[in-house]
Amino acid sequence: MRQLSFPTLLAGLVAVLVGYASSAAIIWQAAAAAGASAQQIAGWMTALGIAMGVSTLGLSLWYRAPVLTAWSTPGAALLATSLQGVTMNEAIGVFIFASALIVLCGVTGLFARLMKLIPHSLAAAMLAGILLRFGLDAFATLPANALLCGVMLIAWLIAKAIAPRYAIVATLVAGLAICLVTGQFHPSQADITPALPGFTLPHFTLQSLLGIGLPFFLVTMASQNAPGVATLKASGYQVPVSPLMTVTGLIALVMAPFGVFSVCIAAITAAICQSPDAHPDKHKRWLAAAAAGGFYLLAGVFGGAITALMTALPLAWIQMLAGLALLSTIGGSLQQALTHETERDAAIVTFLITASGITLGGIGSAFWGLIGGGICYAVLGMARGWRK
Template identity: 40%
Template sequence: MPTLIKDCSLSAVIAGLIATMISYAGPLVLIFHAAEAAGLSHDQLSSWVWAVSLGSAVLGAVLSLHYRVPVVIAWSIPGSALLVSALPQLGLEQAVGAYLLANLILLAIGLSGAFDRLIARLPGAIAAGMQAGILFSFGIEVFRALPVQPLLVAAMFVSYVAMRRLQPRYAVAAVLLVGALVTVASGQFRSEALVVALASPQLVSPQFSLSALFSLALPLVLVALTGQFMPGMAVLRSAGYRTPASPLISASAIGGILLAPFGCHGLNLAAVTASLCTGREAHEDPRRRYIAALSGSALYLLLGIAGATLMALFAAFPAALIAALAGLALYGAISEALSRSLAEPTERDAGLFTFLVSASGVSFLGLSAAFWGLLFGLVAHGLLRLRKPQPGAALRRDN
C-alpha cells in the first residue's frame, strides 16, 4: 500500500479516468445496437453492461498490480460489431454458448505460449506503425467535430496546446475541464437526461450448436487475437513494456468464461485506450503509469454498477466534446508511435506501410485493418531484408 500511494499521481489518475470514459463513449454504442437488434430486455442489456464492466475492472486492476504495468482490459470492440448481425439470428442462449467456446479456445492459445513467440518476432517499427494507424482516426475526429461545435472544439484545442507548453502532464485534464466548462456555460449540458439506476445481473443458460461455433465463436477468437490482443501488445511493446502476452490472454479468457453466462461477449487487451495510460501524459516514469490503469478500473466498476446512469451521463454532454477529448488525449501517443515507426532507416518503409494500412480502416475477409497493416508491414519487412545478389555470384556458381 505505501508503494501504491507513493506511485500515485494526478496525471495518471486523470489519464485512466479519461481512458475509461472513451471506452464507454463509443464502443458501448455497439452493444446497445446489438441488444436492440436482438430484442433484448432492459434487464438483459443492463446485465451485459455490468458483466463487461466488472470483468474489465477486476482483470485490469489485478494484472496491473501484479506486473506493475498499465494493463488495460476492455470488451471486444470487433466482437461487439459481429453481434449486431449474429445475435438476432442465434438468440442470447446460443450466443452465450458461443462466448464460452470462444474463451475456451483463447485459454488454450494462452496456455500454449504460441502468441508470445509471435509477439517476440514483431519488429518495433511495425508495432509502432500499427499503434499509430489505429489511433489515427481518433486524432482526425477533433477537426471533424470543429464545424459542429466550433467554440467548444477550438477552446479545447487551444487549452491543449497551451498546457503542452506549460504543464504537459496536465494537458488532458485541462482539456476535459475546459470542455465541461464551455458545455455548461453555453447551456448545452442536458441535466434532464441524468438518471440514477443500478444494474441487475441476469443469469443465462448457454446452448451449444455447430452453427454458433462456426458463425460466432470462431470469428470471436479471430477478431480478439487480430483486432485486440495483437494491437494491444503492440502498444505495450512500443511503450517499452515486456509483459508476456500469454498470461494476459489466459486471464482474459478465464474472466470471459466466468462472466459469459451474464452476457459478457469477451474481455480483451485494449489498444486505443491503453495508449492513454502507457504514454508520457500519464507519467514521465514508466514504472508509475500502472496507476492510470488502476484508476480506469475503478471507474469501470462504478459505471458498471451504476447501470443506466452510465448512458445518461454521456447523453448529457455533446458528442463533439467526447470526440475532441479522445483525439486530443491521444495526440501524444500518435506522435510518439509515428516517430518510432519511422526512426530506423532500415525499417522505415515497413513501419510506414503498417501505419497506412492500419489507418485506412479497411476490413477484408472479416479481418480488421490492424491485421492487414501487420501483414503488409511484415511482408515489406521480409522483402526489404532479402539479401541482394552479389555481382558475379551467378558466374561463380557456374564455374
C-alpha cells in the first residue's frame, strides 16, 4: 500500500515499542504474583500481543480512525500487588469478571453517556497531563546520558527544520547509531521460540471478585478507557464509544483464560499514531494504528522474549524517543485546552491534577483530574450565569 509511508509505519512501531517498554515488566510481575511459571507468563505475553493486534487492526480498519488498544497498565500494577496468595484459576476468574462488567458498560451505553459530559477542553487538558511525564522524562535523561540524548535531540531538531515528517526517523537512527558505537546495545540471549498460550480454567470466589475484580474494573475504566476515549476525542476523532467498550470487552472476555487480563482503548501510545508526525492527513493516520496492530501481532509471536528484548536498548533511548515523538501532541493538547478563556481555569486544574500522578482509592490521576476540572467547570459556569 503506497499510502503506508515509512514515517507512518514508524509511528506504529514506536507506539508498540513504548507500550511494551513501559509496562511489560509490570505484567510479568502481576502474572508472577498469581503463581504463573515462566512458560505460562510467556504464553500470557503471546495472548496479549494477539489480542491487541486483532483488536487494533479490526477497529482501525472498521472505523478508518487511529484506534489503538492496549492492556491496562494501572490495572496490571493493581494486580501485581493484589494477586499475592491468589491462585491462577482465581486470577482468571477476576479477569473474566472485570471484562464482563466492561461489556455491560458498552452494551448499556452507560460509559458513552458519561463521556459525552466531558468538555473538549478538559479532555485535551487531561491528555496533556498524561503525556507531560513522557516529555519531562525525555529531558531528565540528558545529564546522565548527554551523548546519546544530545545526539538524538540534535538529530530531531535538524530533521524537524528540514524534513519534519522524518524527524522521529532521524531521531531513532541517530540513537541506534550511538548505542552501537558506545556499546550500549546489548542483544538479548533469550529464546525467541514462540510460546503457545495455555488455557486456565477459571475459579470464582466472592472474596476475589469483590476484593480484586471490582477495583480492577474501576481502575481499568477510570485510568485507561476514559483517557483512551478522551484522547480520541481530543485528537478530533468521533468514534462511537459503546461499540469500542463492547468489542474490547468481548475480546478480553474470550481470551481471559489464556492470560489476557484486559483489552482497553490506548491513550499514551495512541497519541503517537494520532499525531501529525504519523501522517499529515488526519484521515490517513489510521494507517499508523493499523501498522501498530501488525507489530502487536509480531510481538505476540515472540511473546516469550519480549521483556528480554526490551533490555537490549538503554532506557534513556526509549524515553527520549517517546518524549520527542509526543511533543507535537503535548503542544496541540495544551493549545486546545487553553483556547477558550472561560474554560481555561478548569482546564488548568485538570492538567495539573493529571500531571501530578496522584492515586486516590487505587484510581489514577487522570480520573481525578477530570473530576477536579469538572467541578471547577460546573461551579465557574454557574457563577457566570448568576452574574448575568
